[in-house]
Amino acid sequence: MEFEVIFRPENLSLFWEGMLNSLALLVASLVVGGVLALPLAVARVSDNLLISRPVWLFTYVLRGTPLLIQVYLIYYGLGQMEYIQARWDDSWLWKWFKEPFFCAALAFSLNTCAYTVELLAGAIRDTAHGEIEAAQACGLSRWATMRRIVLPSAMRRSLPGYSNEVIMMLHSTSLASAVPALLDITGAARSIYSDFYLPFEAFITAGAIYAVMTLALVALFRLAERRWLAHLQARTH
Amino acid sequence: MIKKSLLLGAVALAMSVSVSAKEWKEVRVAIDATYKPFTFKTPEGKPTGFDVDIAQALCDEIKAKCVFVEQVWDGMIPGLTAKKYDAIISSMSITEERKRQVDFTGRYYKTPSKIVIKSDIKSDGSPASLKGKKIGVLKGSTQEKYAMGELKGAGVTVVPYEAQDQVYLDMKAGRLDGTVADIIEVQGGFLDTPDGKAYGFVGQPLLMPKYFGDGVGVAVRKADKDLKEVMDKAIKTIRGNGSWQKISDKYFPGVDIWGQ
Amino acid sequence: MNAYLLNILQGSVLVVQVALGSLAVAVVLGLAGAMAKLSAHKPAVWLATVYSTLIRGIPDLVLMLLIFYGGQIGLNAVLEAVGYTDYLEIDPFLAGVLTIGFIYGAYMTETFRGAILAIPKGQMEAGRAYGMSALQVFMRITLPQMVRLALPGFTNNWLVLMKATALVSLLGLQDMTFLAKQAGAAARGEIANAPLLFFAFTGFIYLMFTTVSLVALRQLEKKYSMGVRRGSF
Numbered sequence: 001m002e003f004e005v006i007f008r009p010e011n012l013s014l015f016w017e018g019m020l021n022s023l024a025l026l027v028a029s030l031v032v033g034g035v036l037a038l039p040l041a042v043a044r045v046s047d048n049l050l051i052s053r054p055v056w057l058f059t060y061v062l063r064g065t066p067l068l069i070q071v072y073l074i075y076y077g078l079g080q081m082e083y084i085q086a087r088w089d090d091s092w093l094w095k096w097f098k099e100p101f102f103c104a105a106l107a108f109s110l111n112t113c114a115y116t117v118e119l120l121a122g123a124i125r126d127t128a129h130g131e132i133e134a135a136q137a138c139g140l141s142r143w144a145t146m147r148r149i150v151l152p153s154a155m156r157r158s159l160p161g162y163s164n165e166v167i168m169m170l171h172s173t174s175l176a177s178a179v180p181a182l183l184d185i186t187g188a189a190r191s192i193y194s195d196f197y198l199p200f201e202a203f204i205t206a207g208a209i210y211a212v213m214t215l216a217l218v219a220l221f222r223l224a225e226r227r228w229l230a231h232l233q234a235r236t237h
Numbered sequence: 238m239i240k241k242s243l244l245l246g247a248v249a250l251a252m253s254v255s256v257s258a259k260e261w262k263e264v265r266v267a268i269d270a271t272y273k274p275f276t277f278k279t280p281e282g283k284p285t286g287f288d289v290d291i292a293q294a295l296c297d298e299i300k301a302k303c304v305f306v307e308q309v310w311d312g313m314i315p316g317l318t319a320k321k322y323d324a325i326i327s328s329m330s331i332t333e334e335r336k337r338q339v340d341f342t343g344r345y346y347k348t349p350s351k352i353v354i355k356s357d358i359k360s361d362g363s364p365a366s367l368k369g370k371k372i373g374v375l376k377g378s379t380q381e382k383y384a385m386g387e388l389k390g391a392g393v394t395v396v397p398y399e400a401q402d403q404v405y406l407d408m409k410a411g412r413l414d415g416t417v418a419d420i421i422e423v424q425g426g427f428l429d430t431p432d433g434k435a436y437g438f439v440g441q442p443l444l445m446p447k448y449f450g451d452g453v454g455v456a457v458r459k460a461d462k463d464l465k466e467v468m469d470k471a472i473k474t475i476r477g478n479g480s481w482q483k484i485s486d487k488y489f490p491g492v493d494i495w496g497q
Numbered sequence: 498m499n500a501y502l503l504n505i506l507q508g509s510v511l512v513v514q515v516a517l518g519s520l521a522v523a524v525v526l527g528l529a530g531a532m533a534k535l536s537a538h539k540p541a542v543w544l545a546t547v548y549s550t551l552i553r554g555i556p557d558l559v560l561m562l563l564i565f566y567g568g569q570i571g572l573n574a575v576l577e578a579v580g581y582t583d584y585l586e587i588d589p590f591l592a593g594v595l596t597i598g599f600i601y602g603a604y605m606t607e608t609f610r611g612a613i614l615a616i617p618k619g620q621m622e623a624g625r626a627y628g629m630s631a632l633q634v635f636m637r638i639t640l641p642q643m644v645r646l647a648l649p650g651f652t653n654n655w656l657v658l659m660k661a662t663a664l665v666s667l668l669g670l671q672d673m674t675f676l677a678k679q680a681g682a683a684a685r686g687e688i689a690n691a692p693l694l695f696f697a698f699t700g701f702i703y704l705m706f707t708t709v710s711l712v713a714l715r716q717l718e719k720k721y722s723m724g725v726r727r728g729s730f
Contacts, residue, residue: 060704061700061704063656063707064656064703064704064707064708065660065700065704065707066660066661066662066664066674066700068663068664068666068667068674069663069674069696069699069700069703070700072677072678072692072696073693073696073697073700076406076678076681076692076696077690077692077696077697078693079407079410079412079692080406080409080410080681080685080690080691080692080693081690081693098410098411100412167553170556171555171556172556173556174556174557174558174559175558175664177558180373180396180397180398180399180403180407186559189559189562190562193562193566194311194312194315194376194377197314197315197318199315199562199566199567199570200563200567200570200571203559203562203563203566203567204563206559207555207559207560207563210554210555210556210559211551211554211555214553214554214555215554270679271679271682273683278683279500280500280501280504280680280683280684281500281503281504282504282507282676307669307671309669312566312669315566315570318570319569319570319573320569320573400682402679402682402683402685403682405682406681406682406685406692409685430685432685
């Protein structure tokens with residue numbers, strides 16, 4: 001094993017650049033996907049089929065197809081449409097599709113949004129019946145109930161499931177290496193592999209980086225749970 | 238009990254082993270089928286192209302069966318050393334760097350590369366005139382080595398892709414300003430197509446042996462000296478008896494791709 | 498155009514084969530892992546924990562690249578050291594199946610372990626008290642209930658596994674995704690919006706697989722839940 005090759009400055013900086021890109025993708029996708037998920041989750045549990053059905057379709061398609069296909073559809077599929085190509089040098093809207101980072105981030109955002117919507121919707125549905133009754137008895141409107149009682153509670157209860165989703169997203173960012181010109185951790189490892197023919201060293205390093213990041217995220221979520229799910233923690237005495 | 242499972246294990250191993258034919262009854266040939274018109278696939282998925290036809294002709298000469306194995310370009314040499322196939326006949330240039338890992342036969346064609354960019358960009362082909370432009374190249378190719386070596390330093394953004402036809406897709410999409418590619422390949426695979434209308438060659442034909450080596454040959458493992466010998470002889474034979482010319486005329490009528 | 502689509506459809510057969518093969522490997526590894534984690538032997542528990550934690554902490558793609566590219570080289574080195582000169586090839590299909598099976602075996606371990614833990618311990622005790630051997634207890638009491646309890650997690654793992662098969666295209670295996678990508682690039686002149694069309698087609702086929710799986714597994718869940726009392730809402 002020639003791990004010294006990995007520790008050469010130019011290779012280390014390659015991994016560093018990859019790590020920054022992976023983190024940027026992760027944060028961007030989680031923020032956009034998370035923010036979008038809140039209103040969509042409320043729509044998902046609505047009794048009105050005209051509102052809930054489209055959201056159901058959205059989550060069904062996005063959770064039922066591989067993320068890789070979604071990335072390819074946006075980068076290669078949309079990127080090759082004449083309609084968009086004709087406009088993307090001029091229009092601000094389509095200009096973004098030219099950038100590989102944007103295409104990857106968009107695909108990841110939509111994907112995490114779909115999973116988060118289902119997670120949140122499930123938590124909303126599981127809200128204790130008594131709490132909602134009490135809110136109605138106090139005279140809170142449907143909207144106020146949702147905003148002040150149901151959603152905060154549902155978000156807290158989704159925390160363990162959401163931690164899984166965040167870790168899944170971190171792993172999914174490795175697919176960014178499928179888009180040309182986007183260098184993430186996996187892309188850096190593949191580059192080193194094809195330059196030096198050292199598969200073990202390159203991919204073990206990449207795996208180690210991801211494992212460390214995963215552990216960091218797990219620790220972060222454990223702290224979050226201790227704060228926001230204090231009422232559900234196991235009794236220690 | 239243990240002896241029995243060892244025996245069963247050995248039998249299973251033996252059954253899944255294909256005997257490496259030292260008499261070379263079958264040659265597994267690696268191709269990257271994204272390099273029209275040298276190596277590509279029909280819509281039904283059958284490999285075809287100049288490289289494929291040459292490979293078939295060579296196999297016929299040495300009385301072996303050609304089995305084509307598809308491989309992504311930058312995994313070509315690792316795959317050969319890992320014994321996933323026995324030969325690479327896919328427009329692989331003979332360079333000093335590659336000769337350290339594998340052996341090559343003599344060449345079976347030689348064509349230069351050139352820079353291709355959008356016609357509305359004024360350039361004389363010098364690295365400085367392309368500063369700030371985005372050039373796409375095939376990962377692991379001699380063109381990539383050239384671009385990284387000469388263009389990157391002059392301020393050109395070089396983007397490696399895993400297949401040359403993905404480069405053309407992004408050129409068509411406007412994500413790239415141009416590419417560095419084999420003259421014949423980019424002509425047949427891009428410039429002659431409707432997508433290539435707004436593009437053209439700039440600068441001189443690129444032949445620096447430092448990057449581009451000396452022609453295109455058949456790559457084999459260093460240990461397979463016998464395969465290299467029979468392939469070399471076969472190349473000479475088909476050059477002599479006109480089959481090489483026939484295949485060349487089929488894809489490139491009137492063009493000399495044997496080179497100097 | 499139809500020739501391209503037909504070609505991609507043939508790739509879907511490969512996807513099903515890889516998915517089912519990987520599932521078999523994953524279930525076997527999952528059962529073994531769950532038993533190991535729940536056993537009394539400390540080394541077994543430790544090994545199973547390392548297995549499931551490590552695998553779930555590293556992206557599928559990285560593991561696949563490591564096992565696929567590193568595995569063949571490692572195997573060749575081992576064989577050469579032993580003096581075996583002929584080659585033993587790890588067929589790309591086999592590499593894909595083993596890798597995905599290995600990865601999802603870790604997830605199945607957690608699913609099966611959770612399911613076994615959820616069975617009231619008293620039932621296993623009663624079985625032993627009646628004189629049943631450990632194997633009989635497992636086959637007649639634990640296993641049937643484990644199947645029912647593991648079904649939701651199993652369904653989830655199966656759906657994720659099936660979508661993970663798309664990653665084998667990045668190893669060069671000619672599944673649907675690989676063929677769609679190649680066809681999209683090759684047909685760029687002849688067919689307008691070729692990449693979009695071919696990827697959408699591939700996505701649609703995956704959606705079909707997902708739907709069929711969900712329907713089938715829901716039926717299975719109903720069958721195994723016969724006689725189980727559920728609270729009413």
